[in-house]
Amino acid sequence: MDHERHQCFAGKLFGVFMNMDKLVGASFEQGLAALDGVAQAEVKKLAEAKAKADAEAAAAAAAAGAAPAAPAAP
DSSP states (O other): OHHHHTOOHHHHHHHHHOOHHHHHHHHHHHHHHHHHHHHHHHHHHHHHHHHHHHHHHHHHHHHHHHSOOOOOOO
16 A cells, blocks of 8 residues: 555554554454444434335325316316
8 A cells, every 4th residue: 555655664663563453453343333233223214214205105196096086177
């Protein structure tokens, strides 16, 4: 990666002695799990809203079809 070429000496030295995956891995996994829960809740909410809108549209269409036709103008 491009940013790895421009890393300072201290950063390179830190990378030699520290395992970044081990250092931030647990927090990263917790963050991904939280993000997954939020994303799934949002998908569920959107699906429920779509189902409600579809049901309302079907009910409106059924009501419009069952309503008596307006008399024709003479």
